[in-house]
Amino acid sequence: MAGVAVGAVGRPRRLTEPAGVRYLLTGIALGFLALFLVLPLAVVFVEALRNGLGPYFESIQDPDAMAALRLTLIAAAFAVPANLVFGVAAGWAIAKFRFPGRTLLTTLIDLPFAVSPVISGMVFVLLFGRNGFLGPWAADLDLRIVFAVPGIVLATMFVSFPFVAREVIPVMEATGTQEEEAARVLGASGFQTFFRVTLPNIKWGVLYGAILCNARAMGEFGAVSVVSGKIRGETNTLPLHVEILYNEYMFQAAFAVASLLTLLAVVTLIVKTVLERKLAR
């Protein structure tokens, strides 16, 4: 770090630590982050490209990998819009109105975050599995939910449930109700008020939540692992495919597929950072 200045942000000298301490703390922080964040990121791509670009693209274009990608996209295509509509509806009710139980409702929305991913998947097995509460009903209708695509979609919806709501609620609270009230008084309909007044105010917050929701939906492992049954080409998502390849000692292929998910994570972080700047304004 020689020659690199570690300054203090907007503080006079007497209100910060001596330069030596600043360098030391910055060194510790960067060392810790390098070890836990930068090194793992590097490993993914080094291992994925270990045998060059040819095998890399071969692993990604493998039919099982493509099927897994398709299922991951399907799960996200259900989970993100459903949780987005829910998040905006919950935001409207919770941020624009005062009613008894409002705080409790906000806590309940966060429930899926408190539950272990394994339990999040397991409850759907208890509900729809062969011996589950609704198992016989599903069997009568010839509906396969657990160890099939619907179970994967449900588990994905469950774990990514709170993301949009918890971003939209504070943004809606911050904008208050005056603009909407003015629009209503001036004769706008409910939908006009929402689409012309509310939505422009909250659009970056909604997008922010949707991006995080999507990252979780596409990356979920524990919950989906329990309900999937892991049938290759049928009920395998990308993260599950990574596990299968890894457990079969096909490390290069596992990391090639993992690199796709890592790229998704990196893109998520970039979009998130850009949106944070917009939201801060």
Next chain:
Amino acid sequence: MKRTVLPGFRLTLGYTLVYLTLLVIVPLLTLPIRAASVPWDQLKATITDPRVVASYQLSIGASFIAACINGVFGLIVAWVLVRYSFPGRRIIDSLVDLPFALPTAVAGITLTTLCAPNGWIGQYVEPYGIKLAFSRIGVTIAMTFIGLPFVVRTLQPVIEDLDAEIEEAATSLGATRLKVLTRVILPYLYPAWLTGFALAFARAIGEYGSVVFISGNMPMRTEISPLLIITKLEQFDYAGATAIASVMLIISFTLLLVINALQGWTTRRVAG
């Protein structure tokens, strides 16, 4: 309820409640209902089985150590990111959320590869007889990774809001910088710090994907509770899985209440 001209309260609240109930509440309720149908003796036998107890001890113990590591380094990282300027600060700040964005399975195989005896890090500690991967240390490493953003992200806004005047007052009254840090700033950060610690701890206890690869899954030694649940489910031992999961759910909900209380404390501290 206050009278308002805004429409859609019934529609949006109704939709929120129905969707929440069908997707979250009803599925979660199946667990206690199922647990209630298991005879008490069988429940007790499952959760006092030495292998299960060992898994609880590992999940809780390793999560606690990981949260402590994050408590120390998270505080330093948050402080450095808010207070100091250095090249690349913004990129590094964005990177802190990587454990949230990176799928846990990817984190799992990556950390395992790093820590394996022939891995980038593992090869340097192997000669000293230290096993990182496939040991309890590995479990703790994975749990530290996934809990990393919590302490940093809960502390950052509070450090940003720290009033320069408080520090100024303490300094002009003759306090040394060290005294200002330990007597003025740290006590102010305490509730947020604890909140971050509790969030990291809670996340680590339930974690599965990033831990299961690096742990090696040896019964009694490196087997975490979520993995035992999956093992039971795969053997169609739903009663056993339910018993283990119920205990975990109770721990999670207790932590949720603690975290809510801590967050209330933080808000009051910052507002007052």
